[in-house]
Amino acid sequence: MIIVLKPKTTKAQINHIVKKIAGFKLRAQVSKGKERTIIAVIGDERVLSTVPVEAFPGVEKVMTVLKPYKLASKDFRKETSVINLGLGVKIGGNNIAMIAGPCSVESREQLLATAKAVKAAGANVLRGGAFKPRTSPYAFQGMAEEGLKILAEAREMYKMPVVTEVLDTRHVELVNKYADCFQIGARNMQNFELLKEVGKMNKPVLLKRGLMSTVKEWLMSAEYILANGNMNVILCERGIRTFETETRNTLDLSAIPLVKTLSHLPVVSDPSHGTGKKPLIYPMALASVAAGADGVLIEVHPKPETALSDGDQSLLPVEYKKLVDDARKVAKAIGRTL
C-alpha cells in the first residue's frame, strides 16, 4: 500500500500513521518528495483492507499494490482450473463447453423438446431457469420445484448435466437436490449471503458477472465462494451496462482474456443475454471462442414467439446447429476442440 500525504502534513501526523501501521505488524517507509510525502507500507497490506486509512489525518489518497483476492488469483494457482460437471463434461480444459436451453422451463414438453434438439445440435450442457429474477412483479416467475424436476428428468433422458439459477438462500438445498451446477445470476453477483451458501456446497457454481461490476468485484465475489470451501467456480461474462442502447448490454469480450491473466478460474460467455439481439448472437458466439472462452451459453427455444421470458433473443434449434458447427471451425483454428 502507498499512502500519499497532503502537502502540509505535520511530523506528528506522519508519526501517528507510522505507529498505526506498525500496530498491524507492517513496516512503514517514508519518502519525502518535493511536492508530496509518501509512505510505502511493506508487508501484506490486505490486513489493512478493513482499516479506513484515508480517514487518518493528513492522508490525501491511498493506492493498493496487491490484489484484494487470493484464492481466485493466478498467484494461487498457475493453470486454469478444470471444473467437473459430471456426465463427462469438464469446463476449463482444451474442450469448449456448449451450454444451451431455454431461458425458463415452461412445461415438460417444451423442455424435453429443447433438450433433445440442443443435444442433437452439439450442446453438452443443458440450461433452463426454474426460479426467474424478473424486473416486473407481474411477469412469469418460474415453475419452481416442478421446473427443477423437469430439468432432472431431461438430464437422465439426454445425459447432459444441468445448470439452473438459484435466487434465494432458502432455495439452495432444493436446487442442490436436482441440479449439477448452480447459476448465480448477474443481479445476485453481490448477494453475499447467497454466495456464502453455495460456497458451503460441493457443486460447481456458474457465477455471472454483474451488469455493472468490475472484473475485480467479480473476482471478489468468486472469492466469497472459494473462501467458504467450494473451489468449483466457473465465471460467466454476460454483458455489462453502458450508455449504448441499441444492444441490451455490452458484451465485454475483453474480460475473457483479462480474467485469464488474473485468475485460474475458467470463464464462459453468454452472447444471448450479452447482446439481447438475435442477429448478434451468432457472430458474438464465434468471437467468444476466438477470444478464449471455455464455454458458450446460448438460449434456444423451439418456439421463441411463445416463450414466457427472453423469447426475443432465443435461437431456433436449426439456427443453434449452424452456430455450433461454425464455432467448432473457429475452435479448431485456435487449436481447441468443441
Place this chain on the structure above:
Amino acid sequence: MIIVLKPKTTKAQINHIVKKIAGFKLRAQVSKGKERTIIAVIGDERVLSTVPVEAFPGVEKVMTVLKPYKLASKDFRKETSVINLGLGVKIGGNNIAMIAGPCSVESREQLLATAKAVKAAGANVLRGGAFKPRTSPYAFQGMAEEGLKILAEAREMYKMPVVTEVLDTRHVELVNKYADCFQIGARNMQNFELLKEVGKMNKPVLLKRGLMSTVKEWLMSAEYILANGNMNVILCERGIRTFETETRNTLDLSAIPLVKTLSHLPVVSDPSHGTGKKPLIYPMALASVAAGADGVLIEVHPKPETALSDGDQSLLPVEYKKLVDDARKVAKAIGRTL
C-alpha cells in the same frame, strides 16, 4: 405499444400479429407509411409485458407507451405519500427528515455515543448496519442480532426511529422485531425474493437505488413491495456508477425531481455513499435539500479513523451539526422545514 415492422413484411405476417394481439383482447391499428408500417396497440399494453413481441416474424422494434409500474406511479396517487416511521417522524411531508448514524454498529458504546451526538445535532432518525454487505469475504460482516439489540436500545434511549439494512430473506423476521424501517441496500435492489418478503411486512422500507439501476427499474422494484401489500416505501438515491473515478459514485440528484414527476413515493438522498468523499458531503447535502429531497441520510462516526467500515466518508458529530444547521437554512429558503 407501437410495433414497427421491417421494410418487407408480408401481409400474412401482419395478419398474424394483429390476430395475436386480438387474442389478448387488445385492438391493433395498422398504419402504412412510405418506409415503415407500424401497428398501434390500443388498450392496456401491460398484458403484453410477458409476450416476446419482438420475436414475432416481421417485427423490427417495439416501443411502449405506458409506464410499466402502476402502484408506484403518479397516475395511481397524485400527492406525495407520507410514510410514518413512528416516534413522530414522517417522511414525505413538508418537513425534511435527517437520518444519521454510523455505517456499522460496532459496539454498544460506539452506537449510543453516536446516537446521542446526532440527536443533539438535529437528526431525527437513527441509522446503523447490523448486517453488512461487504465486497470482500474477509471484511467485517456486522454484529447481526446483537447489533439489532443495541439499535433498539438506542431508539428507546433517544426516541429516534431506527433504519437498518436487511440482506437476506431469512433475516426479515428478525430485523422486523427490532427496527422501525427496513433498508434494502443498493446491491439488493433487484433481489426480488427479498423485496417480496419485506412487501409482506407492514413496516416502512427504505429502498436504495441500485448503482446500476435506471429510475424505471428502481420504481419497478418499489412496485414489487407495493404489489405485495406494503405501501410504505421510501426511495433513496445513493449514487450510480459511471466512468468517473474521482468520486466513489455519481450522486444523481436529478433523479430526485425526476422521481417526483413519475411517482408519489417520497425520496431521500444519501450524499455519504453517493460521493464517498468527505469534502463533498456537506455541499451535496445542501444541494439535495435544494433539489427537493424529503430526507438526507448521513454517516456520522465519533472516531472515523477506527470505524470498521466506511470510516473514510464519515463526518464527526461537530461537522454533522454544521451540516444540519446550514441545510435548515436552505430548507427555509425553499419553503420547507427541517
Place this chain on the structure above:
Amino acid sequence: MIIVLKPKTTKAQINHIVKKIAGFKLRAQVSKGKERTIIAVIGDERVLSTVPVEAFPGVEKVMTVLKPYKLASKDFRKETSVINLGLGVKIGGNNIAMIAGPCSVESREQLLATAKAVKAAGANVLRGGAFKPRTSPYAFQGMAEEGLKILAEAREMYKMPVVTEVLDTRHVELVNKYADCFQIGARNMQNFELLKEVGKMNKPVLLKRGLMSTVKEWLMSAEYILANGNMNVILCERGIRTFETETRNTLDLSAIPLVKTLSHLPVVSDPSHGTGKKPLIYPMALASVAAGADGVLIEVHPKPETALSDGDQSLLPVEYKKLVDDARKVAKAIGRTL
C-alpha cells in the same frame, strides 16, 4: 510514481529500470515486499508522462502520485480565480453569475426579445449560439457571423457581456471580434487545436465538460488553455453520459465541489443541457447554487415551440424569473449574492 513489478522480475530488469529513471534525473528507491517489489520514483514524475514505463520489461503496473495538471491546480493558486467578463460582471467571487439566452440565435427579433426578458428577470450574462454543433448534418447549423453581429448588438443594447460557442480553429478570430467570452462546447473539450487557439487569446473561455470526460481530463483541457497563456478559464459542468436514459445527461453536481478541492478555476453549472427535461431545470438550478456553483447557465426562449434547437428544454421568460428569484434565496441561505 510507484512502479509495481511482476512477481518474478530479475535483478537485471530492476537495474535496467533504475538506470532508465536515473536518466531522467529522478531517484528510484526499490522496496522488496514478500509478494511484489515496488520502485518509488522520487522527483517530479511529470517528466515521465511521455515515457511508456508500463512497456519496460518486468513492470506490472504504474501508479502516479502527482496530479498531471499544474497551472489548473490548487497547488498553483489557493483562492478561486475571479474572471472578468467586462460590463461589471465577474465570475468566481461571492456573487453568482446568471447566464441566460436561447440555444441558438435565430433572428434579430428573437434574440433582442430574449435578451430584454432575461435581463429583466435578473440575468447578467447573455448566451446564444451562432455556430451550432448538431448531431445531424440536416439540422440548423447556426447563423454564423450574422448571429455574432446580433449578439454584439444585444450586448450594447442591454449591457450584458456575451458568451458564444466557437467550433473551429478558423473561426476563433471572428468570434473574438464580437464576443466577450468564448464557449468551448462539450464535444470539443478535447479538440486540442481549438484549445491552443483560444489559449492564445486574451478573452475568457467557458470550458464545458465533455459528456464522457473525467474531471481530471477536464482540468487537463483547461491546462491546454492556461499553458498557452490565457489564464481566464471558467469551467462548466453540463452533464455526463451514463446508462440512465430518462434524462438527456446526468448532471454531475458533485463535480462542482470536487473541482473546488482540486483547482482554483471557477465553475458554473448548466442544468438545461445537464438534464434536457424542463421540469428538472428549476430544482437543479437551485441545487447547483447550494452545491457551490459560481454561476448558472439557463436556456430561455420566448417561444420554445418554435425554437430551431433545444426548444424542448427552454424556459419561458416568466419561468426563468421565478428561477432567479428562488435561486437568490438559496444563495442568501449559503451566504452568497446573486
Place this chain on the structure above:
Amino acid sequence: MIIVLKPKTTKAQINHIVKKIAGFKLRAQVSKGKERTIIAVIGDERVLSTVPVEAFPGVEKVMTVLKPYKLASKDFRKETSVINLGLGVKIGGNNIAMIAGPCSVESREQLLATAKAVKAAGANVLRGGAFKPRTSPYAFQGMAEEGLKILAEAREMYKMPVVTEVLDTRHVELVNKYADCFQIGARNMQNFELLKEVGKMNKPVLLKRGLMSTVKEWLMSAEYILANGNMNVILCERGIRTFETETRNTLDLSAIPLVKTLSHLPVVSDPSHGTGKKPLIYPMALASVAAGADGVLIEVHPKPETALSDGDQSLLPVEYKKLVDDARKVAKAIGRTL
C-alpha cells in the same frame, strides 16, 4: 413519429398539434387509449428532426420510427460498400485488411523499420500519426508535415497505402497531399466542421467511434461525410468508455455485427486502443475477425519502451507476425481471406 400525450390534454391542444404537423405536409392520426392518447405521424418524420415537438403543450414524450441517417443506412444500399485505398487494397470485400504501424511517426528510421517489419508480417496498410491529439499539453504532439513526408516515403518504398489522422480543418489540404486515407480520431468524431471538410475530399475516411458515442451517433457522423459528397467511409470500433478500469476502454465488438445490420459501410476493429493492454490485443484481434470485422488495426513498434506515445500497448514485429498468422486461420474458418 409517435407523439404520446399527457393524461389530461385538451381537445384544443390536440388540434393545435395536428395542425402543426399538417403544416409540414405530414398526416397526424389520433388514437385515444384508456390511459393515454397518441398521435401517429404518417410521412417522412425526418422533416420534424429540427422541430421541438416535446415543447408543444400537452406532449409527454416523442418516439421516432425511422432512423435519422439515410445515406449511411442499409435501406440506401444493401451490400457492404467496398472502399478502395489504392495500391490494390480494398476494404469491405471478402478480404480482411491488416492495418499496422506505430502510434506516432517519431523518426524516419523508426517508421521505415516498422513499415518493413509489418509488411513482412503480413500487413497491407500502414498507419502512423503525424498530428497527435494528446490529453496533456506537455506531451509529444507529433512531427506534423515532416511526419507526413516520412509516411509518404514509406508508402513508395513498401507499396502500402497510408492512413493518418487529421485533427484540424486547417490541416485537411496538407494531409490530403500525402495520405491515402484520412483518419478521424475518436475525440473528433463529433467535430462536425472537420467532418464537413473531409466530406468535400475524395479520399477514404477512417472514422473512429467516439469513446462516448452511441452507434446511432457514429452513423450520424458518417452521414456528415456522406452528405458532403464523400462516399468512402470506413468505420472503426476502438473501444468505448465504461465503468471498467482494468482495461483502458471496453472494445465493443458487438458493434461490428450491429453496424452490419444497420449500414452498408465497412467496419474495422482497433484492439490496441480498444483494450490498452498488451496481453489482450492478440485474443481481441482474433475475436474481431470472428465477429466479422473488415479489417484489424494494430499498433506495432520495434522498441515499445522508447515509443513517444502508447508504447505500453505496442506489439513487437515478431508478436504481430504471430497475430497475423493466427488471425488468418480464424478468417479461413469463417470463409474469408486475410
